[in-house]
Amino acid sequence: MSGRVQIRVDGVDYEVEAGRTILQALDELGVLCADGSEAVQLPAGVEIPHYCWHPKLSIDGSCRMCQVEVRAAGDEAPQLVIACNTPVAEGLEVDTRTEAVAHAREGVMELLLVNHPLDCPICDQAGECKLQDYAYEYGVDHARTKESRRKLKKRVELGPTIVFDQERCILCRRCVRFCREVTGSGELGIFERGDRSVVETFPGDPLDNPYSMNVADLCPVGALTTRDFRFKARVWSLESVPGICTGCARGCNVQLDVAKNEVQRYRPRRNDAVNGTWMCDAGRLSYQDIAREDRLSHCLVRTSASASASAEAEAEAEAEAEAEGELRPAPLEEAIEAVASRLRPLLEEKGPGVIAGVASAHASNEDLRAFKTFLDVLDVDSIGLAVELGKSDDLLVEAEKGANVAGARAVGFGDIAPVVERVKGGGVDALLVLGHDLIGPQALPDSALLAGLDTVVGFDTHRSPLERVAHVVFPVRHAAEKSASYTNSAGIVQSVQQAVLPSAGVLDERDFLQRLGEALGLAAYLPVSEPEPGREEAP
Ligand code: SF4
Numbered sequence: 001m002s003g004r005v006q007i008r009v010d011g012v013d014y015e016v017e018a019g020r021t022i023l024q025a026l027d028e029l030g031v032l033c034a035d036g037s038e039a040v041q042l043p044a045g046v047e048i049p050h051y052c053w054h055p056k057l058s059i060d061g062s063c064r065m066c067q068v069e070v071r072a073a074g075d076e077a078p079q080l081v082i083a084c085n086t087p088v089a090e091g092l093e094v095d096t097r098t099e100a101v102a103h104a105r106e107g108v109m110e111l112l113l114v115n116h117p118l119d120c121p122i123c124d125q126a127g128e129c130k131l132q133d134y135a136y137e138y139g140v141d142h143a144r145t146k147e148s149r150r151k152l153k154k155r156v157e158l159g160p161t162i163v164f165d166q167e168r169c170i171l172c173r174r175c176v177r178f179c180r181e182v183t184g185s186g187e188l189g190i191f192e193r194g195d196r197s198v199v200e201t202f203p204g205d206p207l208d209n210p211y212s213m214n215v216a217d218l219c220p221v222g223a224l225t226t227r228d229f230r231f232k233a234r235v236w237s238l239e240s241v242p243g244i245c246t247g248c249a250r251g252c253n254v255q256l257d258v259a260k261n262e263v264q265r266y267r268p269r270r271n272d273a274v275n276g277t278w279m280c281d282a283g284r285l286s287y288q289d290i291a292r293e294d295r296l297s298h299c300l301v302r303t304s305a306s307a308s309a310s311a312e313a314e315a316e317a318e319a320e321a322e323a324e325g326e327l328r329p330a331p332l333e334e335a336i337e338a339v340a341s342r343l344r345p346l347l348e349e350k351g352p353g354v355i356a357g358v359a360s361a362h363a364s365n366e367d368l369r370a371f372k373t374f375l376d377v378l379d380v381d382s383i384g385l386a387v388e389l390g391k392s393d394d395l396l397v398e399a400e401k402g403a404n405v406a407g408a409r410a411v412g413f414g415d416i417a418p419v420v421e422r423v424k425g426g427g428v429d430a431l432l433v434l435g436h437d438l439i440g441p442q443a444l445p446d447s448a449l450l451a452g453l454d455t456v457v458g459f460d461t462h463r464s465p466l467e468r469v470a471h472v473v474f475p476v477r478h479a480a481e482k483s484a485s486y487t488n489s490a491g492i493v494q495s496v497q498q499a500v501l502p503s504a505g506v507l508d509e510r511d512f513l514q515r516l517g518e519a520l521g522l523a524a525y526l527p528v529s530e531p532e533p534g535r536e537e538a539p
């Protein structure tokens, strides 16, 4: 059925898509509060509590929580129906706030709470639990049953990522449908019947698909929790900042949940044009990279090789294809001058033709534009984009492992191969490298080819094999530490906000380039921004 129909919900008229159910139609209009995995509170929204319905899964109609009163055109008396499985029709009147609706919801809540353990104080879901929320709104304050509650399995590891508390399960079947309909892996099922029904994995089939952690977002109660976030923080102590996952070119939308200036977890943020309501497990766990031990926090400058270095040591360094001397932490001014004093004579004696620039798909649009402007002002035309390639799948994961591949190409960074050929041919004396993707199977298999270059400068978030040959390395910000934009594989430009402060010496690529431009006297290289604040203390 196609076309639009007029319905009235709580006295407000809406034009909705014909052939949809009440919940689907309101969700598509963006007026439905609590849209499944994410609680959305809309001041003018329609609140219809629901457990089993989810906008990206098939309709189950099992929890009965979404009951509303409807009156079809021409009907005298309203009737109670479930909003998730009742189609809209021209002239349909929906009431979500009548006494009969409240009574029906109370009845559902009473049934759900008959067997639910009273362990909210020690449940990891407390604070973001739909059972808790609706119990406050629709629950009764005493139990009419005297029988003891069901005893079921506790703390079951369903696979490497998810822990299951069977007693807390309200059998909404979201997790089961996700594994059947979204990943197609079908590890979960409902076993037994009636009041003995339980969710279990099939024997010998652990829950270990690459999207397994989404079931914890889907579970409206504390039955499914991730091993990663379990008992790590109380959710009311977290601040949520919208951002994106930078693990691949998809750029899944996420919430970064932050406490004590540390990102505690990523959760998928709904964006139907990018990732729906899902994200992959690898991307979800990539928040751990932000505070990883090998994060760079200071500029590194290579000291010249000691005059007294033994012949054996020199031979050893050569054999390992490392630049001579060692990288040591240095102040920003020293690092800038170390680069400028290497580039000046090269520019004077050989010109910009011996300089090359490699961009990164991890850098933001703003940093890539600054890098391109910097290279243009220097008159460097040997430029390329290094991208790490990996596995892809049919759901979200893309082969290009960087959030801004499309952005870098749009700025003007093309194929890396000509740059690599030029390096191999001896036509490059100085190389400026954003990110760590240059050294790898897709571009340069190892750093040995760069060991003889006059100047290698890196801009990176983490330590990398480039350090073996770099003369200067600048520590740059992770996407969670900056306000910037990234263009995903579909060409959608997505902005992120600064969620955590990096240590004070960690800046954006554009800020380092601005200082370098000043040191080289590049009058045409315009400053692009004031650096965002960082933490004064060391991490
Ligand atoms: S484990 Fe959670 S998502 Fe799965 S059926 Fe039970 S309550 Fe629903």
Ligand code: SF4
Binding pocket: 245, 246, 247, 248, 249, 250, 251, 252, 275, 279, 280, 281, 282, 283, 284, 396, 397, 398
């Ligand atoms: S699909 Fe890509 S962008 Fe999305 S969560 Fe996974 S790694 Fe991150």
Ligand code: FES
Binding pocket: 049, 050, 051, 052, 053, 060, 061, 062, 063, 064, 065, 066, 067, 082, 083, 084, 085
């Ligand atoms: S949400 Fe409608 S029956 Fe569960």
